[in-house]
Amino acid sequence: MIKKIPTRIFVFFLFLVMVGNFMQAQQRFPKPEFETGYVQPSPTTPEPRSIALEYFDVAVLLAVLSLASWLAIRKRSRRGLLWISIFSLVYFGFYRDGCICSIGAIQNVALSIFDPTYAISITALLFFLLPLLFALFFGRTFCAAACPLGAIQDLLVIHPISLPSWIRKTLGFIPVIYLGLAVLLAATGSDFIICRYDPFVGIFRMDGPFLMIFLGITFLLLGMFYARPYCRVFCPYGVLLSWMSKFSKWHMTITPSACIKCKLCKDSCPFDTIEKPVEQEYRIPEVSRKNLRRFILYIGLIPLLTLLGGWIGSRSHIYLSRVHPDVYLAELIITNPELKEDEANLDIQAFLEAGKSFEQLVEEAVVIRSKFKKGGWALGGFIGLVLGITLMNQVVFRRREDYEPHKGDCFSCGRCMDYCPVERPLRGK
Amino acid sequence: MNQETKIKLTYRVAVVSGIFCGVVALLLLLNFWHMKQHEPLESATIKALVSRLAEEPNNDELKQEIRSFDLLARKAYFTSRWQIKTGTYLLLFGGILLAISLKIYTDLRARIGQPEEITEELLKARANAQYWLLLTGGLVLGLALTAAYLSNDFLKEYQQMAVNEVPAEVSSDVEVIEVFPSEQQASKTDPVQETEPSTPLTTEGQPGTQEAVSIEQSVSESAQPVSESAQPVSASIVYGIEDFKKNHSTFRGYLGQGVSFHKNIPVQWNGTSGENIKWKVAFSRPGYNSPVIWGDKLFISGGDSQARVVACYNRHTGQLLWESEVKDIPGSPASPPRVTDDTGLAAPTMSVDGHRVYAIFATGDIIAFDLEGKKVWGRNLGVPNNHYGHSSSLLVWENRVVVQYDTNTKGRMLALSTVTGETLWDVDRSVHISWASPTLIELDGKMQVVTSSDPYVSGYDLETGAELWKVEAMMGEVAPSIAFDDGVVFATNEYARLIAVKPEPGAGFIWEDDEYLAEVASPVAYKGLLYIATSYGVLVCYDAKTGEKYWEKEFNEGFYSSPMIADGNLYIIDMGGITHILKADKTGTIIGEPELGEGGFALPAFADGVIYLRGTEHLYCIGE
Structure with missing residues (x-):
């Protein structure tokens, strides 16, 4: 009982931090009515930086990724990775206010592809590409040491629990949906939901909407027992990193030499990404035949699921498109025409004062909705395709002799290296 | 340690x-x-x-x-x-x-403990994962599909509703509520059969001279591709500038500048008690347009979803002379477009030139009747993409009907032949939708059409439609027309600014102000003073040359109607139906505030000794 007191105190503290932030949000000084054209700065977007400093950020990211890859693969230093991640948390998190980040850069890239009028900055593009490139060669060293969102969760892992693999696989489907939605909404110019619902940016900035702070605190609390919940259940960039990392040429290994199958590393990983050896009995003829039948079934299901998903996605374009402010506003005025007279409705008043006609708004909303119809096909098809491939992978058994990290899911944090009894004597421990 | x-x-x-x-x-x-x-x-x-x-x-x-x-x-x-x-x-x-x-x-x-036995059997775990993945995937897709079927496409419904609205049965009954006092009892009669234009105010003029501004020409049928029922009209009577000054023939009177030349205009009346009310009649169809006058005849238009009409009254007695329905126009929509209640289908004021009266509606129908109510020509300019409803009034001068047709689709201005309705010129304008009306100004002996829109205030050659000058000054939904005095154009709009500018290429603002801005009412300039009326009930007088403010007066009701100058006084009717009459000078002394007894949005029309006012329900003739 006494042993649990610190944990409880910590939970209480986090709750109070949440309350404290909520109070700050409530106590904001009333916004003055400026008549001089002064534009109230947005509290959720940091000040723009000079180009030189933006390039400096890219250089820092490159350095962090290089160092992290070296520490994970060559140096095999968990401590080194930990300190680099603390640096990233301070620099990319608290100093750079969590922006720009590679996770949010997905949206900039998506928008730049589908909106010819939007020019993506070279910084955003590099922030998007560099971690993927490193993942392709060295695994997810970005998650290990360069991502401030990962770092803040990683530092608060207190007592991680292990979940059955079917729950992990099912939860692992959520980031795919989130990624698809984020790309669709960014590509249609509707919203940058990754940034809007970034749970930790409010903590980095010591300010933010109540929902943001609430989500951040919730994830941190949850992360004490279910390690890095955002990374594992929501992070859309993690999906891309995982795909890249699966093909990584030099991924970190648990042991520097031969695995003695002591199973210690399995307990060391708070993320359940270490896979045990696949034994011969899974290759017995009966099992293999059953798996083969399922494999063929799932292969056949992939195009069907893709088409079905695409069709359902396209049918969903009406409500999906309501995320776009113009569609939302047009439908709001159509369904509640009396709101035009409501001076308290700032959305409508801003629209009326902008001088744009309602018919114009409706026409634009119709065009946006048609984009969502096409985008719905892509989103649904993507979800169906990933579902089909994930199912197919469940009946594929690859021979594995040793305990190995799952190349796609492993964050390359290096905890397992410290636990490895083969490693310890080599380091003189 | x-x-x-x-x-x-x-x-x-x-x-x-x-x-x-x-x-x-x-x-x-x-x-x-x-x-x-x-x-x-x-x-x-x-x-x-x-x-x-x-x-x-x-x-x-x-x-x-x-x-x-x-x-x-x-x-x-x-x-x-x-x-x-x-x-x-x-x-x-x-x-x-x-x-x-x-x-x-x-x-x-933490201590390195005994490794736990891994109890999860791989095959079973994989089977479970497949089951849950299928279940989750199915659930997600199922929820998405359910939500899709439960979602209404309001945008589509809205667009279909705008197209499919079917008009009800057409009715053209007109009821004259009351007429008092009258020499001839008003009654619903057949259109008056007259062979000559009813124009006691006609003056002589010679074709080709500066005085001759409205010239009838012989037109052959083959030359009228857009004239549906135009009849060849022989050159007959020519009306000059004096005729137009004597007849309140267009929106805001002579040239559309808001200044009347009539005298002895009454300053006191009461619509409820009947004081100084010579007659009042109820009109058949609603409309926010203002009455126009030629000779003994007064014209208004009206419209609702059932029909659009042009009505002609004997301006001395209030007798309805004729009322003609606007119909059989090629390209006219089966049902009128969706408009807001505060604009309606008949907001534009008509124009009359002594030979014909011209009307335009929110359907895009433009029509010409002769003064006896017989349709001369009619055409549809394309249903205007206008979310409130088209409201730019017509302007007639020198055989041209000028139409400002700025819609959400594009900005456009046209001049049609008064005789046949054929297009004389049609220019595209790089402006947004507007509700203002064109105004004529005379510069160096030539007539210019001046318009105000977002973002340009611009001048066009009346003859060719060529753009002569423009200045970027406005923004938002521009409804006020311009004012003109002593070679300076004044334009304003709410959320934009009030400007004074020389109507010439490259001219900068002479002065500008943004304290009081009109939302709907057009400004008027007269004898070096500029008057602005706001929709929140403030009337302001500026020095037209410097922009110095002389006075401002606040009233209980706002102004949608525009100020007019007549007999040295400023007349403006507020939304509550009170006409505020002030000395049109630097003092702005209030002379009278007679009540109509009903709301007022239209502008007054003046003739010697009388004023005609259109309320929300009735048309009034006021005279002492």
Whole structure:
């Protein structure tokens, strides 16, 4: 009982931090009515930086990724990775206010592809590409040491629990949906939901909407027992990193030499990404035949699921498109025409004062909705395709002799290296 | 320090930092609660003092007291903010200490234990994963599909509704409510059969001279591709400038500039009691357009979803001479477009030139009747993409009907032949939708059509439609037309600005102002003074040359109707139906505020000794 007191105190503290932030949000000084054209700065977007400093950020990211890859693969230093991640948390998190980040850069890239009028900055593009490139060669060293969102969760892992693999696989489907939605909404110019619902940016900035702070605190609390919940259940960039990392040429290994199958590393990983050896009995003829039948079934299901998903996605374009402010506003005025007279409705008043006609708004909303119809096909098809491939992978058994990290899911944090009894004597421990 | 001591130390640090965080958080909560209970910025004392100040505006002692209280409240507010901020940082510091100590504590206590037996059987786990993946995928897709079928496409419904609205049965009955006093009892009659234009005010003029502005020409049928029922008209009577000055023939009178040349205009009446009301009639269809006059005849138009009509009255008696329905126009929509109630289908004021009367509606139908009510020609300019409804009035001059047709689709201005309706010129304008009306100005002996839109105030050659000049000045939904006086154009719009500009290429603003801006009412300029009427009931007079404000007067009701100058006075009717009559000079002395007894949005039409007003229900003839 006494042993649990610190944990409880910590939970209480986090709750109070949440309350404290909520109070700050409530106590904001009333916004003055400026008549001089002064534009109230947005509290959720940091000040723009000079180009030189933006390039400096890219250089820092490159350095962090290089160092992290070296520490994970060559140096095999968990401590080194930990300190680099603390640096990233301070620099990319608290100093750079969590922006720009590679996770949010997905949206900039998506928008730049589908909106010819939007020019993506070279910084955003590099922030998007560099971690993927490193993942392709060295695994997810970005998650290990360069991502401030990962770092803040990683530092608060207190007592991680292990979940059955079917729950992990099912939860692992959520980031795919989130990624698809984020790309669709960014590509249609509707919203940058990754940034809007970034749970930790409010903590980095010591300010933010109540929902943001609430989500951040919730994830941190949850992360004490279910390690890095955002990374594992929501992070859309993690999906891309995982795909890249699966093909990584030099991924970190648990042991520097031969695995003695002591199973210690399995307990060391708070993320359940270490896979045990696949034994011969899974290759017995009966099992293999059953798996083969399922494999063929799932292969056949992939195009069907893709088409079905695409069709359902396209049918969903009406409500999906309501995320776009113009569609939302047009439908709001159509369904509640009396709101035009409501001076308290700032959305409508801003629209009326902008001088744009309602018919114009409706026409634009119709065009946006048609984009969502096409985008719905892509989103649904993507979800169906990933579902089909994930199912197919469940009946594929690859021979594995040793305990190995799952190349796609492993964050390359290096905890397992410290636990490895083969490693310890080599380091003189 | 041994392991046990380290564990104890980190444990104690964790407990102390936890308690510290708890205390700070508690203080923060107390502070928050206190602030909620006594919000300094919402101090009841200050509110009470401020309301007292309204009664005693010159009480300096009270002002000082308010300032002291306000300062105190602000100090309390910012002190509280400081406390919250400091407390949050303390909480953060304590939290970090707690996290570090807890982390070290748990790490020190961690021991490499016996590895647990891995009990999860791989095949079973994979089978479970497939099951749950299929279930989750199915659930997601199923929910998406259900939501899709439950979602209404309001945009599509809205667009279909706008297209498919079917008009009800057409009715053209007109009821004359009352006419008093009358020489001839008003009754519904057949159209008056007249062979000559009803124009006692006709003056002579010669074709080709400057005085001759309305010239009838012989037209052969083959030359009229767009004239549906145009009849060849022989050159007959020519009307000159004096005729147009004597007849209130268009929106805002002569040239559309808002200045009348008529005298002895009444300044006192009462629509309810009948004081100085010569007659009043109810019109058949609603419309916000203003009456226009030629000779003995007065014209208004009206329209609803059932029909659009043009009505002609004997202006002396109020007798309805004829009322003709606007129909059989090629390209006319089966049902009228969706318009707002405050604009309607018949907002544009007609124009009359002594031979024909011209009307345009929100359907895009433009039509010409002769003065006996017989349709001469009609065409549809394309249903205007206008979310309120088309409201730009027509302007007729020199055989041209000028149409400002700025819609959401594109900006456009046309001149049609008064005789046949054929297009004489049609220019695209790089402007947004507008509701203002064209105004004529004369410069160097040539007539220009001047328009105000977002973003340009521009001048066009009446003859060719060539753009002569433009100035970027407006923004938003532009409804006020321009004013003109002494070679200077004045334009305004709410959320934009009020400007004075020379109508010439590259001209900058002579002056500009943004204190009082009109939303709907057009400004009027007269004898070096400029008058602006706002929709929130303020009437302002500026020096037209310098922009210096001479006076401002605030009234209870706002103005949608525009000010007009007649007989040296300014007339403007507010939305409540009160006509404010002021001296059109630097004093702005109020001469009278007669009531109509019903709301008023249209402009008055003037003739010698009388004023015609269209209320929301009735048309009035007022004269002493």
